[in-house]
Amino acid sequence: MKSPSVSFQTMDLPLFFISDVHLRLATVETEKNKRENLINFIDHVAEQGGSLFIVGDFFDFWFEYKYVIPKAYFEILSALQEAKRKGVTLNFVLGNHDYWTGEFIKERIFNKVYEKETYIEVGGKQIFVTHGDGLLSWERGYRIFRAIIRNPLFVFLYRWIHPDLGYAFARWISRRSRHYNHTDEYNDKIMGELSEYAGNICQNGADYVVMGHYHQAKEVKLTSGKLIVLGDWIRYNTFAVFDGDNLSLNYWR
Ligand SMILES: [Mn+2]
Numbered sequence: 001m002k003s004p005s006v007s008f009q010t011m012d013l014p015l016f017f018i019s020d021v022h023l024r025l026a027t028v029e030t031e032k033n034k035r036e037n038l039i040n041f042i043d044h045v046a047e048q049g050g051s052l053f054i055v056g057d058f059f060d061f062w063f064e065y066k067y068v069i070p071k072a073y074f075e076i077l078s079a080l081q082e083a084k085r086k087g088v089t090l091n092f093v094l095g096n097h098d099y100w101t102g103e104f105i106k107e108r109i110f111n112k113v114y115e116k117e118t119y120i121e122v123g124g125k126q127i128f129v130t131h132g133d134g135l136l137s138w139e140r141g142y143r144i145f146r147a148i149i150r151n152p153l154f155v156f157l158y159r160w161i162h163p164d165l166g167y168a169f170a171r172w173i174s175r176r177s178r179h180y181n182h183t184d185e186y187n188d189k190i191m192g193e194l195s196e197y198a199g200n201i202c203q204n205g206a207d208y209v210v211m212g213h214y215h216q217a218k219e220v221k222l223t224s225g226k227l228i229v230l231g232d233w234i235r236y237n238t239f240a241v242f243d244g245d246n247l248s249l250n251y252w253r
Contacts, residue, residue: 011050011051011089011091011120011122012049012050012051012089013050013051013122013123013242013243013244014048014049014050014051014241014242014243014244015050015051015053015120015122015127015241015242016045016048016050016051016052016053016239016240016241017053017054017055017129017210017228017230017239017240017241017242018041018052018053018054018055018058018230018233018238018239018240019054019055019056019057019058019095019131019211019212019213019230019231019232020055020056020057020095020212020213020215020230020231020232020233020234021034021038021054021057021058021059021232021233022057022058022059022060022097022232022233022234023035023038023058023059023060023072023073023076024060024072024171025060025061025070025072025167025171026072027072034233034234035075035076037233037237037252038076038079038233039075039076039079040252041237041239041252042076042079042080042082042083043079043082043083045083045088046082046083046086046088049086049087049088050088050089051088051089051090051091052080052083052088052089052090052091053091053092053093053129053210054090054091054092054093055093055095055129055130055131055210055211055212055230056092056093056094056095056096056097056098056131056132056133056212056213057095057096057097057098057131057212057213058092058095058098059073059097059098060097060171060174061097061098061167061170061171061174062097062098062099062100062101062105063100063158063159063166063167063170064100064101064102064103064104064105065159065163065166066102066159068163069104070163070167077109080109080110081109084109084111089111089112090109090110090111090112091110091111091112091113091114092105092110092112092113092114093114093117093118093129093130093131094113094114094115094131095131095133095212095213096131096133096134096146096213097174099115099149099150100155100158101113114129116130117129117130117131118130119206122242122244123244123245125207125208125242125247126205126206126207126208127206127207127208127209127210127242127247128198128201128206128208128209128210129209129210129211130209130210130211131211131212131213132194132211132212132213132214132229133146133213134146135193135194135197136190136193137193180215180232180234180235187216190214190216191216191218191220191229194211194214194220194227194229195220195222195227197209198211198220198222198225198227199222199223199225199227201225202222202223202224202225202226202227203223203224203225206225207225207226207247208225208226208227208228208242208247209225209226209227209228210228210230210240210247211227211228211229211230212229212230212232214229215231215232215234215235215236216229216231217229217230217231217232217236217238217249217251218231218249219248219249226247228240228247228249230249231249236251237251237252238250238251238252239252
């Protein structure tokens with residue numbers, strides 16, 4: 001296993017984590033409900049203060065053009081900006097659906113964007129945060145595909161596609177590859193590998209591992225440390241919170 005890059009950040013408490021909101025361009029009823037719930041949650045974080053950590057796949061697709069941003073996410077981006085104005089630090093660990101951020105996301109919306117997994121240190125605890133895609137032993141093909149679509153040349157070329165087409169194409173791909181409903185057996189197999197991965201990281205000094213991507217809401221006690229798989233905002237509406245002593249997984253009402 002490749003050891004992850006280490007970059008320590010100091011964070012204000014409490015620390016909130018969410019992932020896999022998969023905000024869509026479509027304004028269907030389920031999407032409206034999701035946005036309403038999410039804005040309530042962001043407002044709650046703004047009242048509490050501290051830091052918000054979005055652990056990838058916040059958008060079902062984000063690709064940044066030079067002068068254009070997608071209008072579907074306007075209300076959510078406004079809520080984030082309002083939270084930031086009230087003093088919340090906004091962090092974004094990029095996922096496989098929203099990796100293609102630029103100056104707008106990096107400089108204007110979020111305080112800090114992480115292109116890779118990261119360690120954060122708060123109150124003497126070390127938390128390892130990763131979106132989590134490509135970790136499984138049988139995902140070799142995916143890891144190659146990922147390297148291609150993140151290649152600067154690919155991104156440069158994609159930017160020349162008209163935004164209406166660029167987003168429509170990504171939407172089509174996303175709809176074809178949507179697979180949140182696995183069998184229990186397959187989910188257990190995934191959790192087995194993730195627990196082993198997290199176990200190694202905790203053995204090397206981390207207290208917690210937080211990840212998204214797998215659309216399972218799981219809190220796993222390890223030999224030393226704990227793994228939290230964040231669930232999503234499609235079926236679970238889950239968030240993790242670290243208050244300085246404990247990290248726990250919670251369900252938003
Ligand atoms: Mn993902």
